[in-house]
Amino acid sequence: MATSLHGKVAIVTGASQGLGLEISRQYVNAGASIVMCARNGDLLLKAQTELRGGLAPGQTLDIAQADVSNLHSVEQVVDATLQRLGRIDVLVNNAGIYGPMGPSEEVNWAQWTRTIEINLFGSILMCRAVLPTMKARNAGKIIQLSGGGATSPMPRISAYAVSKAAIVRFAETLAEEVREFNIDVNAIAPGALNTRMLDDVLVAGPEKVGQVFFDKSIKQKESGGTGFDQGANVAVFLASDASNGITGKLISAVWDNWEQWPEHIDELRTSDVYTLRRIAGRDRGFSWGDK
Numbered sequence: 001m002a003t004s005l006h007g008k009v010a011i012v013t014g015a016s017q018g019l020g021l022e023i024s025r026q027y028v029n030a031g032a033s034i035v036m037c038a039r040n041g042d043l044l045l046k047a048q049t050e051l052r053g054g055l056a057p058g059q060t061l062d063i064a065q066a067d068v069s070n071l072h073s074v075e076q077v078v079d080a081t082l083q084r085l086g087r088i089d090v091l092v093n094n095a096g097i098y099g100p101m102g103p104s105e106e107v108n109w110a111q112w113t114r115t116i117e118i119n120l121f122g123s124i125l126m127c128r129a130v131l132p133t134m135k136a137r138n139a140g141k142i143i144q145l146s147g148g149g150a151t152s153p154m155p156r157i158s159a160y161a162v163s164k165a166a167i168v169r170f171a172e173t174l175a176e177e178v179r180e181f182n183i184d185v186n187a188i189a190p191g192a193l194n195t196r197m198l199d200d201v202l203v204a205g206p207e208k209v210g211q212v213f214f215d216k217s218i219k220q221k222e223s224g225g226t227g228f229d230q231g232a233n234v235a236v237f238l239a240s241d242a243s244n245g246i247t248g249k250l251i252s253a254v255w256d257n258w259e260q261w262p263e264h265i266d267e268l269r270t271s272d273v274y275t276l277r278r279i280a281g282r283d284r285g286f287s288w289g290d291k
Contacts, residue, residue: 005032013068013094025051032090032239077129079118094161100159115159150164175247186243202218
């Protein structure tokens with residue numbers, strides 16, 4: 001799908017490596033000016049150097065060492081972006097961690113809550129910070145990175161699973177709050193990625209994450225997993241005008257024909273497809289479970 005981000009300004013969190021870096025690369029290629037955020041300043045500088053060669057005249061590529069779970073840090077990033085570039089068209093909430101691994105009653109509680117602070121609160125803080133300027137301009141795109149924890153249980157990685165399910169429901173809720181301001185809010189399930197988070201699972205071992213999940217992770221590591229480009233392609237689409245009106249959806253980069261969705265805006269707007277919902281017995285043909 002031919003998409004352009006020419007003239008748009010985007011903030012990408014967790015942008016120093018992995019999927020966040022690939023999204024930043026594709027945004028630069030599509031013509032956007034971007035602010036790349038992450039906690040590791042050295043990795044950010046390396047990423048900036050890597051991508052700077054792709055800039056066209058008029059494009060900018062800034063970096064900001066920031067902790068998305070810290071309100072002051074978030075406000076500094078957003079204020080600096082507005083002062084330098086004058087607008088924020090797109091927010092990509094990509095920053096996230098797996099957190100502690102093991103039985104829920106045994107893992108370190110401070111690490112468990114820290115995972116919620118980064119994955120959930122961090123994304124919400126970023127949304128809160130950019131919404132006033134998006135509302136004032138009556139336009140905007142907010143893109144949330146989700147994960148397997150949003151749609152399936154993840155035994156022994158409970159903080160991550162809880163945070164991802166919660167942030168998708170927040171995205172659905174926020175989409176309804178800001179619909180009248182022409183701000184689209186969506187989440188992306190990028191697939192099984194070979195990132196530092198996968199390495200964390202392998203280091204933790206089967207005694208922490210369980211034998212089944214560990215074996216699955218080994219196979220993913222060996223196969224190469226899902227390419228970063230698939231999730232990044234969806235992120236470009238959702239940042240572009242081609243996706244206008246698509247909002248409140250959880251989109252699988254691997255399984256969904258999202259390129260065709262602009263042809264079905266009315267159906268998407270009036271349906272609960274591609275959202276988190278309770279499955280009742282009648283949905284599976286059971287006659288005994290509900291009225």
